[in-house]
Amino acid sequence: MKINISQVKREIGRKESFSFVCSARDVGLLEEQGWLDATIYVDGEVVNTGRLLEIAGIIRAKQVRFVCNRCLEEYSSSLEVPFSEEFQAMTLETNEEDNDFSCYQGDEIDITELVRESLLLAEPLKALCREDCKGLCLHCGTNLNLTSCSCLERIVDPRLAVLQQFVKKTEP
Numbered sequence: 001m002k003i004n005i006s007q008v009k010r011e012i013g014r015k016e017s018f019s020f021v022c023s024a025r026d027v028g029l030l031e032e033q034g035w036l037d038a039t040i041y042v043d044g045e046v047v048n049t050g051r052l053l054e055i056a057g058i059i060r061a062k063q064v065r066f067v068c069n070r071c072l073e074e075y076s077s078s079l080e081v082p083f084s085e086e087f088q089a090m091t092l093e094t095n096e097e098d099n100d101f102s103c104y105q106g107d108e109i110d111i112t113e114l115v116r117e118s119l120l121l122a123e124p125l126k127a128l129c130r131e132d133c134k135g136l137c138l139h140c141g142t143n144l145n146l147t148s149c150s151c152l153e154r155i156v157d158p159r160l161a162v163l164q165q166f167v168k169k170t171e172p
């Protein structure tokens with residue numbers, strides 16, 4: 001995923017857009033679970049601000065598989081992740097580690113690593129197959145999205161049990 005900057009780096013204020021389509025494998029997400037069928041679309045712009053080249057855009061990943069935190073089922077979903085990074089021409093004095101920007105050399109900037117990291121950071125911490133996922137029954141493990149179980153009817157609050165006894169006794 002290399003952006004050609006041979007023109008944009010020569011002219012302050014110049015903008016150029018770019019777009020890529022690739023598989024998760026192409027950005028090195030092969031090992032990570034859930035990315036096998038994913039397609040990744042990257043659209044963005046590189047801007048010459050004078051001192052730096054700013055690269056910003058949006059990554060859309062489709063068909064990413066997640067495991068739902070509540071019902072533990074796998075489901076496919078999309079991710080949209082904005083990204084941005086500043087690049088400075090590599091010179092003898094530039095020290096990448098001391099700054100919050102990256103460096104470039106020559107006529108190309110490779111954003112593969114930037115895309116990979118943005119996607120990994122963006123994975124939702126609370127993955128839910130749907131907002132109202134009912135999850136698993138705490139007692140029997142039934143997936144309550146698919147079917148219901150009778151645990152709730154059988155397990156009666158002890159305080160209610162006393163009441164039930166009482167009701168029985170008073171029944172004629």
Ligand SMILES: [Zn+2]
Nearest residue numbers: 068071129133
């Ligand atoms: Zn779920």
Ligand SMILES: [Zn+2]
Nearest residue numbers: 137140149151
């Ligand atoms: Zn149950």
